[in-house]
Amino acid sequence: MDIDSFSTKQEEVISVADLNRYVAQVLGQQVPMLWVKGEISNLTIAASGHWYFSLKDDSAMVSSVMFRGRAASVGFRPQNGLEIEALGQVGLYEPRGTYQFIIEQMRQAGKGNLHEEFLRIKNKLMQEGLCDSHRKKSLPSFIKTVGIVTSLGAAALQDVLTAIRRRAPYINIIIYPSLVQGKEAPYALSHALMQAKQRQEVDVLLLVRGGGSIEDLWAFNDESLARLIADMPMPVVSGVGHETDFTIADFVADMRAPTPTAAAELVSVTTESWLSLLEGYRQRLSRGFAHRMQNFSIRVDRVSMRLVSPQQRLAQLQQKYHYLQKTLHQAIQQMLREKASDLSQEIRALQAASPAVEGYYQKVGHLTTRLNRMMPLVLQKKHAQLQAKKEALQAYNPRAILKRGYSITYNSQAHVVKHANTVKAGEKLRIELGNGQLEVVVLAEEN
Known part of the structure; x- marks a missing residue:
């Protein structure tokens, strides 16, 4: 049922749903969008993201709702007791027949157009990425010079100077004076920042001012100033107002401090901290x-x-020679004993096999004589072989080589000199001979 077909004849009976639908249409068409001022109470933020609350003043109260899509554009979080100005339309929640205010826009009361302009500039810069954390510069690990942009007569300047001198008297301070309030303040602040940018004489820049109303701090919401802050080559720390004050400069600066004094503390590491760090x-x-x-x-x-030194190596080889000589002697003796035993067995076997023992005795005597004659020759041959090995071992002895007229040359680092191009004229060398050493100086090198 719509308004045109709705009949108000007394005898016609309609449903409750039709009645509520009719009233909702009347409210929607007859009551325009309105700005309403009131205080938030009974606030509920649903899991869906919708805001449900009552908007009240001293005399009345109206149920209100702000749906998630609209709530996302609000630049602050609502809370009970907060006074707001809301733009919306009167509507009827048909299932229950309750009257409610459906809000499209919301702002904190008293801030009006300035707050809307603040949100507009903030959202614009955020969409361009000027507020992104990845583009913000970190503070240097060691800060030697700090620049301060503020008014020379501001109490915030004295707070910053006092904090830096108390915590880090080693820091140099350069002040770029500027207006911080009024119509000319954005230009003055931009001029001071340009001076710091051109001079390149500070490690970090503080942009500070004491607290005040949104009108007092408006110079720090200037869009051109914000873009200049984001483009500064050195890190910029914003310390404007009190902890609850926020300006556009806070969002585009590389770091935001809640107060001017806190900004000074961020850039001034105490001497004790440096000493402790150095001690670590x-x-x-x-x-x-x-x-x-x-x-x-x-x-x-x-x-x-x-x-292993050459002397130790020679001693090892000599020890091995004596061991081999002893082993060879024992092996020969063992062989002789085995041959003698074999010979005795053969004699006994011959005696048992043949009664012609005398002939065998003669043969055994002949073999014995032959064996006694050959044994010295075998021993002499083995001894000659041992002597040759001993002489070969002696030939490998570096000392023996030196005694034949050779020498070993060492440089000043005790390294053996193998090539003439590894020494230079004037360099001292040590020459080891077969008997004694010589200290010499190189007169010239020839390749």
């Missing part, structure tokens, strides 16, 4: 150096245990 580095360096020295000492010990 010193202890880590000391422990690391001691650990490396221990590792090097262990490596040296392991390498030295694997090294």
